[in-house]
Amino acid sequence: MRVTQEQRPGSRIGLTIVVEADQVKKTYEKTLRDLTQQVQVQGFRKGKAPRNLVVRQVGKQRVMATAIDDLINGVLPKALEEIKTKPLTQFELDSQLEELFANFSTEQEFTFSGWVEVYPEVEVSEYQGLTVSPTRFFPDPEHVDNTINHWREQRATLLPVEDRPAALGDVAVINYEGFDTEGNPLEGTSGEAFQLELQEDQFLPGFVAGIVGLSLDETKEIESQFPDDYMQESLAGTTVTFQVTLIDLKTKELPELDDEFVQSISNNDFSSVEELKQHLQTRFEREPRSSLKPIWRKRFLMPWWRMSRLICQSL
Known part of the structure; x- marks a missing residue:
């Protein structure tokens, strides 16, 4: 693992962390083993299903997301030890989920970046006699x-849906391609077999709402806009028309409590x-x-x- 530090505005320390391909592969294999033990595949005892069937049932995107989460959490403690001053905050990722997916492969190094707050160097002014009014807090009963x-x-299991259109809460698998206002394809706005949980706050504004109601193999144009602070500067603030095809649809089955x-x-x-x-x-x-x-x-x-x-x- 290689860690590069940079001083950011205020009292933030930026970290760029590179994880060797061997460790990436080991983490992915462990994640897959753990999921195999947790997921019930029809026709097999729990923990005995072939890995390709486990991946098909839970979804490639979920396996990758879990592996990335395990990998980052696994290397962070050691990476943070290289900071001379004890961090004051949790590590915050710079990268968007899509960028992490694109950067993840078991055959190559995995790079991610983020930042933490540290104690700044300041001169202490007079502090005696200051008071504060406490705030009462009531725990949420739920x-x-x-x-x-x-x-x-x-730990939900994904089950195929064939008899109805897509609805909020489903997991959609889509092919999509983005075009500018003149109908030209935009680089970095296309994907195949992309798995997306249909929640209102996912992806870009209006994108999920456009998928809701689609039937299998149906194609639809969905207009959306990238945020002004989007990390890919060429797309920041851009209005895009996506051609989206729903190629698979799944629903979540939660494990019994x-x-x-x-x-x-x-x-x-x-x-x-x-x-x-x-x-x-x-x-x-x-x-x-x-x-x-x-x-x-x-x-x-x-x-x-x-x-x-x-x-x-x-x-």
């Missing part, structure tokens, strides 16, 4: 259920649904105090990074 449902979503599911996601740390819920409830009840600290810090008139230790000591 937090436990939402967290568990998120884990179920991550039972004791077996809880044991599988927790590596047997919890034996029952009730035990997991109780653990989450206890954890979420402890979080409000720590969650409020950043809010209180920001209310001080002086830089909070110098006051943080004093605040923590007084809580």
Whole structure:
């Protein structure tokens, strides 16, 4: 692994991380093994299905996304050790999901970049006598259920849909190509067998809404616009007409919320649904105090990074 640092505006440190092809391949293979153990393929016992059938059922995009997530989380701790000052924030990726997909291959190095906040060098002014008004925090009673449902979503099985048009919540597999206002193809706006979960906030504005209602093998023109701050400068702010063909459609089947599911996601740390819920409830009840600290810090008139230790000591 190679790590390059750069000083960014403010107190941010930029990191560009290059992971060797051998490690990329090992991570992908492990991800595929883990998914094989989790996914139930019809006609096979869990964990015994051929890998190509597992990939077909869960979707190539999901396998790749999971592998990328595992790879980044696996190398980040060591990469962050190279920063002399302890980071104040979580690592934030620069790259869009589409760019990570395009850059991912088990036969080559994988490169990604991002940034963290660090303590800036400042002169401390007078701070004695400052006060702050605390904010009360009330835990969301649905937090436990939402967290568990998120884990179920991550382990959903994709089932084919053939008897109805695409709807929100489905997973669409599409071919698409983008054209400018004069009908000329635009570089970087085409894809084949691209898997997209039909959620309103996914991809570009209006793109998902245009796919909803399409039937298999149907083609439609969808107009959308790239954001002004889009990372590919040639497309930033550009209005594009996409020709989109729906080539496959799948729906998510969530795993049953039972004791077996809880044991599988927790590596047997919890034996029952009730035990997991109780653990989450206890954890979420402890979080409000720590969650409020950043809010209180920001209310001080002086830089909070110098006051943080004093605040923590007084809580």
